[in-house]
Amino acid sequence: MQYSKIALYWAPLTVGFTILWSVVLNLLGLSGLLPALSIAGPVILSVLAAIVIYFLRDHRIIEYDDRGYQEKVGKKNLVRHEWSEFRECSLVNHGHLKVRVYYERDGPHSDIDSSACGLDPYKFRDFVSSRIDPNLPNRRPTDFISGMERELQQGRTRWIADLSESFRDLAISGEVFPLVARGGTRPKGFLLSRFLSFTVMPNYNVCLYAQRINGPRTKEYVMRLLRIVETQRDQRNIKWSWLLLLGDDSPPDSVNRVIGEFGNKDIGLGFINISTGEIYTSPNQLGRSMANQMRLNHLVSDLRRLKYLG
16 A cells, blocks of 8 residues: 555545535534534545545556566556566666566566555566576575665665666676666755756766676676676767676786776776675776765675675
8 A cells, every 4th residue: 555645635635625624614603612623524534535546546456477467556457468578677766666677678668566566676576587587596685786786776876876777687798797777867856956956967877787706817807897888888878887896805916907997987997895895996086986975885884784794
């Protein structure tokens, strides 16, 4: 049940019923304590009316199984969809979390408001992903990548970007990135902050890629990842990109040199040691922003505090 929706109906109904009841009392010439207390009647009536209207117009129910899903909104059953219709799915945050399913990659899509039905959006997204692509690995609800995704969706990068859409295990140019988050540079806000973001700040497309690295050819692998990020930047008109490398130990000297010497102004490059939380970033502005604005240097300690890491 969405209480915010009920409140939207309740507020004007309360005003309307209260005015109407006051008019009736005046017409009847009633005054005193008892008529004054009777004002509670319209308030209670407006609550009941708001609940009825909500269930008739807005209440959502999702029926789903291994083959597909169907939504019921109010008294209306929407078209049933099969999972085979979709190519990928993501998690989007536009006020609250929804599961987005794509008919074509980066093409037409539908949003499923699973939270309105009492379903955890993260768990439902993982369920949908596994039905669209049965070859995806099983995901633990508490691990570094899952915790990092939640932090990004909750606005960890808000001071520099609004990474409002996240993908898990996304295949790009032959590489599978455990986490890709994208969005724009206009942050969400209220009143003045939202007005300023839409009138003053340019809305650049931005994207963050996270990838684990290991093996003897680590430098060559990092260079390949950077080429993929650059290609995505050019093909999708992405203004700023971040490539975050993850490892269980300190980065090899060859990778450390790549990070320390990296100067592409459109890409920030960083490495997080998951064991210690230590972060290494490129010296350019976007690299430094990974610690200064995104606070990724505190990510491991924050995830331990939130029980995402042992």
